[in-house]
Amino acid sequence: MTLANGRTYLAIPGPSVIPDRVLQAMHRASPNIYEGELIRTTQSIKRDLARLAGTAGEVALYIGNGHGAWEASLSNILSPGDKILVANAGDFAQRWGDIGASFGAEVINIDFGLRAPIDPDRIETELRKDTDHRIRAVMAVQVDTASGVLNDIGAIRAAIDRANHPALLLSDNMASMGCEPFKMDRLGVDMTLAGSQKGLMTPAGIAILWLGPKALEARETAKCVTPYWDWKPRIDPQKFADIFFGTAPTHQIFGLREALDMIDEEGLDAILVRHETLARAIWAAVDCWGQGGPMELNITDPKYRSHSVTTVRVGAPHGTRIRRWVETNMGVTLGIGLGMGTPEDPSADGVFRIGHMGHVNAPMVLGVLGAIDAALKALGIPHGKGAVEAATTLLAGVVAKTAP
Ligand SMILES: *Cc1c(COP(=O)(O)O)cnc(C)c1O
DSSP states (O other): OOSOOSSOEEESSSSOOOOHHHHHHHOSOOOOSSSSHHHHHHHHHHHHHHHHHTOSSEEEEEEEOHHHHHHHHHHTTOOTTOEEEEEESSSHHHHHHHHHHHTTOEEEEEEOOSSSOOOHHHHHHHHHHOTTOOEEEEEEESEETTTTEEOOHHHHHHHHHHTTOOOEEEEEOTTTTTTSOOOHHHHTOSEEEEETTSTTOSOSEEEEEEEOHHHHHHHTTOSOOOTTTOOHHHHSOSSGGGTTTSSOOHHHHHHHHHHHHHHHHHOHHHHHHHHHHHHHHHHHHHHHHHTTSSOEESOOSGGGBOSSEEEEEOOTTHHHHHHHHHHHHHSEEEEEOOSOOOSSOTTOTTEEEEEOOSSOOHHHHHHHHHHHHHHHHHTTOOOOSOHHHHHHHHHHHHHHHHOO
């Protein structure tokens, strides 16, 4: 017997749940790639993506995933011997930095550990030391998908300005675009990165760079740029094929168009409130479980918790046991503990993550919480009672306050 049959739920922090509307928009014959609808649709996507990120800058698209966006971001601004300042609050920024190292950049990695946000003062201190201004870019991740931390990108901008340093500010919004408040131009971000497969609800395959004037200027002297990653033809195409440097990802374009329509219909503000509310329901449940057992949220200060992914500590081997149990018995797949290994628990078996980004609503989140609650009971893991109740109480309260 299994209770998993029925619609399964991939509750990992990317790829996220793909709406039926997006799947259906992709279910069609290949279009003409030289003229007509595809060209217009691609142009409309670039326009709407710029609006979504809050920028009047350029948008460069690639066939690629997040790693592709990372490589694109650095190849267009770096020359061998440049320095980059990597602000790592979890796991992702350091991996991005590794790509810079492979280009011959000197990487200064400031590590803030697995449970805390970036401290802007340490960025300022490091920049002040760089008196000959060799640091080309400060690289930060808005939501680190491993730790579940939400960094304050505006505070990093302020730190760079206080140091009076010309470094570019790069923000990886892979796990937060369309999930967290972000206005690129207002925040003074020079380059923003995302992919199609998380908050944008589309299969992996389109990597996106948003480019401000300082990033475009940096491209003019960069020596690491290669033909595929060069953003110039992509933002200033002579023909449609320049936009993707070859065949366009036709079906991803149709899917992303539909996803952006859905974002427009709901409205970004409403989407952000939905993400925040569902995240708070998850936090309420985890806090409740933690009152009678080993479970706790990885990020203790709610101000620095992501609203798109939650990292939960429960002690090895329970994290992996819970994941296995809910997948087999309930049809819910949770995220593994990523980059969370310690000498005592190298496999990060004590950690799991809940992805709640994009096309996610209350019954989905309540289903995940109910499944975890059942796992705790079935596996005999000590836990506080009433977690799902705590979540429904929170949701009911928010709805009562905001409903017309
Ligand atoms: C998912 C993710 C990436 C990497 O994306 P891939 O598509 O797996 O290459 C990079 N940064 C962040 C913050 C992410 O969440």
